[in-house]
Amino acid sequence: MRVRRLTAACAALGLVALAGCSSEAGNDATAPDATVPVEEEVQFDEGTTMAELAEAGAITVGTKFDQPGFGLVSPDGVPEGFDVEIAKIIAAKLGIAPEDIEWVETISANREPFLQQGQVDMVAATYTINDDRKELIDFAGPYYVAGQDIMVAAGNPLGVEGEESLADIRVCSVNGSTPAGYVQENYPDADLTLFDEYSLCAEALKNDQVDAVTTDNVILTSFVAQDPEAFELVDNPFTEEPYGIGIPKGDDDFRTFINDVLEESFEDGSWAAAWDATAGAITGAPAPEPPAVDRY
Amino acid sequence: MQALLDNLDRLWSGFLTTLGMSVAAAVIATILGTILAAFRVSPLPPLRALGATYVQLVRNTPLTAVFFIVIFGLPAVDVTFQNFFIAAIVALSVYTAAFVCEVVRSGINSVSTGQAEAARAIGLTFGQSLRDVVLPQAFRSVVPPLGNLWIALVKNSAIAGGGFAVADIAQLAPSLARDNPAQVLAIFGGIALAYMVITVPSGIAVGVIERRTAILR
Numbered sequence: 001m002r003v004r005r006l007t008a009a010c011a012a013l014g015l016v017a018l019a020g021c022s023s024e025a026g027n028d029a030t031a032p033d034a035t036v037p038v039e040e041e042v043q044f045d046e047g048t049t050m051a052e053l054a055e056a057g058a059i060t061v062g063t064k065f066d067q068p069g070f071g072l073v074s075p076d077g078v079p080e081g082f083d084v085e086i087a088k089i090i091a092a093k094l095g096i097a098p099e100d101i102e103w104v105e106t107i108s109a110n111r112e113p114f115l116q117q118g119q120v121d122m123v124a125a126t127y128t129i130n131d132d133r134k135e136l137i138d139f140a141g142p143y144y145v146a147g148q149d150i151m152v153a154a155g156n157p158l159g160v161e162g163e164e165s166l167a168d169i170r171v172c173s174v175n176g177s178t179p180a181g182y183v184q185e186n187y188p189d190a191d192l193t194l195f196d197e198y199s200l201c202a203e204a205l206k207n208d209q210v211d212a213v214t215t216d217n218v219i220l221t222s223f224v225a226q227d228p229e230a231f232e233l234v235d236n237p238f239t240e241e242p243y244g245i246g247i248p249k250g251d252d253d254f255r256t257f258i259n260d261v262l263e264e265s266f267e268d269g270s271w272a273a274a275w276d277a278t279a280g281a282i283t284g285a286p287a288p289e290p291p292a293v294d295r296y
Numbered sequence: 297m298q299a300l301l302d303n304l305d306r307l308w309s310g311f312l313t314t315l316g317m318s319v320a321a322a323v324i325a326t327i328l329g330t331i332l333a334a335f336r337v338s339p340l341p342p343l344r345a346l347g348a349t350y351v352q353l354v355r356n357t358p359l360t361a362v363f364f365i366v367i368f369g370l371p372a373v374d375v376t377f378q379n380f381f382i383a384a385i386v387a388l389s390v391y392t393a394a395f396v397c398e399v400v401r402s403g404i405n406s407v408s409t410g411q412a413e414a415a416r417a418i419g420l421t422f423g424q425s426l427r428d429v430v431l432p433q434a435f436r437s438v439v440p441p442l443g444n445l446w447i448a449l450v451k452n453s454a455i456a457g458g459g460f461a462v463a464d465i466a467q468l469a470p471s472l473a474r475d476n477p478a479q480v481l482a483i484f485g486g487i488a489l490a491y492m493v494i495t496v497p498s499g500i501a502v503g504v505i506e507r508r509t510a511i512l513r
Contacts, residue, residue: 109470112477136477175458176470184471193380194467196459200368204461207371209380 036088036270042095049254053121054095061087062106062120062246066197068222069279070126079103083124083243085274086143086262090122090245093261108176112136115248122258123246126216128178129294138251139244140258143271145291146216147237148179151205151223154232158211162236166190169211172201179215182239198223206230216241221283242291259293266290299476300486303468310465311490314457317381317464318450318494321388325449326442328389329396334426336401347397354394359452363387363460384456392449399441403434436509443502447495454491465490 044051053059063083064071070081088098106114106125114120115137126146129139150171152160158169167187173180175194183192193210195201201213202223213220217237224231245258265271272287280287300307335347354362366387367380377383407430415425435442457467469487473480 109473109480113480132475132477172461175467176474178474181471181474193461194463194471195461200459203368207368207376209367209371209376 036092036265036268038092038097039095042093045253048257049121049251050094050257057096058100058102059091059094059096059122060102060104060120061091062104062111062114062123062125063087064107064125065105066199067126067219068226069218069282071124073103073105080278082144082275082278083126085278086245086265086271087122087124089265089270089274090258090261093257093264108174108178111246115246118248121247122254125246126219126243127246128241129244130178133246134296137246137249138255139246139294140255141244141262141293142242142291143245143262143293144218144243144288146218146241146243148182148214148239148241149217149220149237150234151202151213151220151231152211152234153205153208154228154230156232156234160212160234162234163238166212166214170209171212171214172204172210173214174198174201177215178241179239183214202227202231218279218283221285222279225283242294244294256295259295263293297479297482297486299472299479299483303472306468307465307486307490310457310463310468311493313381313462313464314450314453314466314491315494317385317388317456317462318446318453320385321392321453322446322449324385324389325392325396325445328393330400330431332393332397333400333404336397337404337426339422351394351397354391355398357391359387359391359455360459362391363455366390367460380456380461384453384460384462387460388449388453388456391452392445395445395448396442399438399445400431400434402441403436403438404430406437407433433511436511439502439506439509443499443506446502447498450494450498451491 042050042054044054063079063081065073065079067081067083071079071083072081073079084103087101091098091101104114104120106120106123111123111125111127112133115123127133127139129142133139148163150160150163150165152158158165160169163186166183167190170191170193171183172193172195173183175196180192180194183190193201193204195204198213198215198219201210204210205213212234213223217233217235220231220233224233245262247254247258262271265274271290275287332347332350335343336351338344338347357365363384366377367383370376377386404426411429411433412425415429416422420428453464454466456462457464465487469484472483476483
C-alpha cells in the first residue's frame with residue numbers, strides 16, 4: 001500500500017500545480033488542499049457493483065473531452081475538470097486510485113448506449129437528469145445545478161435581456177444538446193444555428209455570423225473568462241439543469257453508494273475543493289451551495 | 297422508427313437541403329474541375345503549374361479543414377458568405393473540383409493523340425480541339441469515376457450538417473436522438489437510409505449513362 005500512498009500524494013501535487021496554472025490565467029482561485037485520499041481498506045457486500053469494482057481495482061468512466069472546466073482532455077490524454085474530480089472522489093471511496101481510472105469520451109448522443117452496453121461503469125459528463133433518460137439508466141446526484149443562459153458580444157449591441165429575445169436574434173448552440181432542444185421546443189421560429197462544439201459558436205459570435213450563444217451558464221462563463229473583451233454573459237438563467245452521475249439501470253446499491261459519497265463530499269469540503277480547482281479556477285467564482293441529492 | 301415518422305416534415309426539409317447542396321456543389325465542381333483539367337493539359341506552363349498546385353493543395357486537405365477555412369478562416373480576411381448553406385456549397389465545390397480535375401484529365405489522356413493532332417491539322421485552336429473533339433470523348437470514358445465522385449459528394453455533404461451549421465438531414469440525427477434516447481439506432485439507421493435514397497438510384501443511373509455513352513472501340 002506504500003506505493004498507493006505515494007501516487008496519491010503525487011496526484012495531489014499535480015492538482016495543486018494545475019490550479020496554479022489556472023490561476024495565472026487571470027483568476028484568483030485558491031489552491032485546493034488535495035483530492036480525497038484513496039481508501040486503503042474497503043469492504044462491500046458480496047455481489048455488489050462496488051465489490052466488483054474494488055476487487056478489480058479499476059473503473060471505466062465516461063466524461064466529456066471538450067468541455068472546459070468540466071471535462072477537457074489535456075495533450076497527454078487525461079481529462080481535467082469538475083466532472084473528472086467528482087469521478088475521482090467516487091473512485092477513491094472504492095479504493096481506486098486516479099491513475100487506475102480509464103477515461104472514455106462520451107458525447108451527448110452516446111451516453112445512454114454506453115451505459116446500457118456496459119462500455120462504461122458510470123458517466124460524469126455534464127449529464128442533465130431528466131425523466132426520458134431515467135427510463136433507460138439511473139442517476140445519482142445531482143452534484144451541481146446549472147442553468148441555461150445567453151452569451152452575447154461585449155457591450156450587448158442588440159440589448160438581449162433574457163430568453164424572450166431568442167425569438168428575434170440569430171442564436172447558436174450545439175446540435176443535439178439540451179439547450180438547443182429548449183430553443184427548438186419553445187421558440188420553433190428562432191433562427192437557430194447548430195454547430196457540434198461550443199467553441200465554434202463562440203467563433204461565429206466573434207465573426208458576427210450569429211448574435212448570441214445559448215447553453216448552460218457554466219460553459220458560457222468559461223468563454224467570457226477567456227475573452228472578456230469579446231463576450232458578455234446576459235446572466236439571466238432561465239432553466240435548471242441538474243447534473244447527475246449516470247449508472248446502469250436498476251443498480252440501486254451503486255446509486256445509493258454514490259449518493260452517500262456525494263453527500264459526504266459536500267460536507268467534508270472535497271466537493272468545494274474540486275470546484276475551486278477546476279470550473280471555479282476558470283470563472284473565478286467561489287463554489288456555490290451544493291445541491292440536495294435526489295434519492296428517488 | 298416512431299421518432300422518424302413523427303418528424304417527417306423535418307426529415308423532408310433536411311433531405312431537400314442535402315439534395316440541393318449536393319446538386320449545386322456537383323454542378324460547380326464539374327465546371328471548375330473541367331477548367332482545371334484544361335489548365336493541366338494546356339501548352340502554357342504557368343497554367344499547368346496553377347492546375348497542379350490547386351489539385352495538390354486541395355486534394356491533400358481534409359474536407360473538415362476546408363469547411364473550417366471557408367467558414368471561419370475567410371471572414372478573417374473579410375470574405376463572407378450570405379449564410380452557412382452557401383458557405384457549405386463553396387467548401388464542397390472547391391474540394392470536389394480537385395478530384396473532378398484528375399478524373400477528367402485521365403479521360404483526356406485516354407483519347408488517342410491522333411484525335412488532337414487531326415483537330416489541329418484541320419486548323420482548330422487548342423481551345424476548340426479540346427472543347428469539340430477531345431472533351432466529348434474524354435467525358436464518355438470517365439462516367440463511372442464521375443459517378444463515384446457524385447456519390448462521395450452526397451455523403452461528404454453530411455459534414456456540413458454534422459458540424460457546420462447547415463440544417464441538412466445529418467444535422468437532424470443528434471436532436472432526434474436527444475429527444476428519443478431509446479431509439480438512437482433506428483434514428484441513425486433511418487438517416488443513413490435517406491442518403492441511400494439519393495445514392496443508390498444515382499448508381500443505377502450512372503450505369504445506364506455509362507452503357508448509353510460507351511465508345512465502341
